[in-house]
Amino acid sequence: MTASFLLLAQFLPVAVWYGGGKARAPMLEPNPREQMETWRKDLRQIRALGFNAIRSWIDWSTGEPAEGKYNFETLDVLTTLAEQEGLRVFVQVYMDSAPQWVGRKFPDSLFVSSNGEAIRPESSPGYCRDHPGVRKADTGFYAALAALLKTKKAFAGWDLWSEPHVINWANPTYIQNPEFCFCANTQRRYREWLRKKYGTLDAVNQAWYRRYQGWDEVEPNRLSTILSYTDYIDWKAFIADKLGEDLRERYEAVKRVVPGLPATSHAAGVGLFSSPHYWEGQSDDWTMAQQVDYYGTSFYPKHSAFVDRDPVWRGALLDFTRSFGFAQGRNGFYVGELQGGFGTIAVNVSPTVTPEDIRMWMWSALARGAKALNVYAWYPMSTGYESGGFGLINLDGSITERAREAGRIAQVVSRNEKVFLDARPAQAEIAVIYNPLAHFVGGRQRQAAYGGPQGEVAGIERDSLLGAYRALWPRNVPMDFVHIDHLEELGRFKLVYLPYPLMLPTGSVAKLREYVAGGGHLAVEARAGWNNERGRASDVIPGMGLHEVLGCRESAIETVAAGKAVLKWESGEEVQGRWYQESLEPLRAEARVVARFGSGAPAAVESRYRKGATLTIGSFVAAGAPENLFAKLMAWAGVQVQPPVTGGVEVRWLMSGGKSLIFVMNHARDRVEARLTVAAEDLVTGERVPAGAMPIPPLSVRILR
Secondary structure, three states: OOOOHHOOOOOOOOEEEOOOOOOOOOOOOOOOOHHHHHHHHHHHHHHHHOOOOOOOOEEEHOOOOEEEOOOOOOHHHHHHHHHHHHEEEEEEOOOOOOHHHHHOOOOHHHHEEEEEEEEOOOOOOOOOOOHHHHHHHHHHHHHHHHHHOOOOOOOEEEEEEEEEEEEOOOOOOOOOOOOOOOOOOHHHHHHHHHHHOOOHHHHHHHHHHOOOOOOOOOOOOOOOOOOOOOOOOHHHHHHHHHHHHHHHHHHHHOOOHHHHHHHEEEEEEHHOOOOOOOOOOOHHHHHHHHOOOOOEEEEEEOOOOOOOOHHHHHHHHHHHHHHHHHHHHHEEEEEEEEEOOOEOOOOEEEEOOOOHHHHHHHHHHHOEEEEEEEEEEEOOOOOOOOOOOOOOOOOOOOOOOHHHHHHHHHHHHHHHHHHHHHHEEOOEEEEEEEOOOHOOHHHHHOOOOOOOOOOOOHHHHHHHHHHHHHHHHHHHOEEEEEEEEHHHHHHHHEEEEEEOEEEHHHHHHOOOOOOOHHHOEEEOOOOOOOOOOOOOOOOOOOOOOOHHHHEEEEEEEEEEEEEEEEEEEEEOOOOEEEEEEEEEEEEOOEEEEEEEOOOEEEEEEEEEEEEEEEEEEEEHHHHOHHHHHHHHHHHHHHHHHHHHHHEOEEEEEEEOOOOEEEEEEEEEOOEEEEEEEEOOOEOOOOOOOOOOOEEEOOEEEEEEO
């Protein structure tokens, strides 16, 4: 880590998106030098409210209108003004809005859908980066931009890619069931990826059940067939890897010129609420986080009509982001976009965004260890199908109470910057495993529909993860999401829950076995390891040797009427299950049935394995958010969480400078009588807060140290 990066690490941006005037990203207003004094007034107002930075942007089309001829005038003006007004500048780069000279020079660089139809950009989505010429021009643009910005004192860092997909912000409505990208250049890159994975063409033939004679015959999967679907899983795995490699190339392009400033990126809809099936080409958050200094998320709880996400949904999104942001020793995450005002999509208008919303959203992110907040946007969108929406202030420039509230929070953060920069999550004792392969049972037959601007899809994969989180929420029990490819981290958890485990990578089984053998407690839902990462079924269920760890095997399986099952525990408690009724047979003396279905069939088996313990559940129960079951699991695993504040509030805590940083959030519209178990200091007022009764006003937050 360079000295300049260490210096910048003392800066936590609380910024608003502002690109000069009322232009909406990624567009820019013309003649920036003629508007300097108008823009200065905006920056002065932003600074006066308490923000310490702006997030500006540049689109490739404006920035390089002719090959090798650069136009960075807007950023030149904004960084100059920002320096004069005491603000820092983060720069968002948009390559999706590409100059037309790229297409003229490289006519074979168009994105191609699975049906073979090429799409011509209409301001977006640009050209396929798998074309060698486009890739060279792409990284060349980043390098040229870095050469300008390294001379600017106000420049503070990058967001290299907003909401990464293969294509962004263009929906070819004239193509039925589009999917990208199937151009010749991407296919060549895919074949190279397959060479690295399989080594030989014979190995590909064996895995895919093909008879290829040459590598030039190999193409991406397009069909749903009754035979092997390993080819489809490989194709989607390649897309995730490719997006990570593309982000890394951009990262390296700017780091060679400006090595000391952070380079970041952020997801549209994190994996908790998205699907690897998405036609635009979906990224993997853990893969992307490994490529940059900070990876993060967009955060739009009231994005459009009828969308008003509850505190649990918001908390789950942020804790999922925290999980990949701090995984493997990383230093946190950025909120790349935080909704500033009501949302619009054409005639759809979201519920009103209030100052109280802004307060809860910003503090909720900081309570998870966010290292940057970027409010989207200063002005509402001036054009496009989001016209009139998402602004922190009004389009006529009048200041809202939302803006004042956001500014007040920014001031608190600036006064306590080191406290928030040093803050890291306290160690959770519970992990829920995030497994993207869960979406792939059946291959394309399970392909999910596009779920909207934040990439949400209604499915049991999401419900299972969110349900586990929801079940723990009332007790303020912290939990981490752990990626199935990074199970080496499991040793630090007392309880590990594996929901909807129908398809598992073969390598994960040895790590689960090791975790339990070392003394861990593992709870697993129905049909674990039914399929491996190639879509091959196991001889015994639980599969791939998991039955030896879990001490039981499947004796019968059926889909239950109306998709609902009831599991009755030996203690008399009932838990609702979904979709499957899997009867389980104990395989050793220490394995015992602890719950049954209404038919009397064994529904859950508890067992021991070396130093640890296991629980196998013959249905999908986490999707129903069963608080009683997770309370039993915590007691079973010895999880003892005692939040420092009790009484009908959300409580999150971080460690900073050897002290706890406690966030107490009242999401209700009535005052709550909470109780503090230890004496503390109010971080905002500096007042001492004794242990005991602590009233929390409605829709408010207290931060204690």
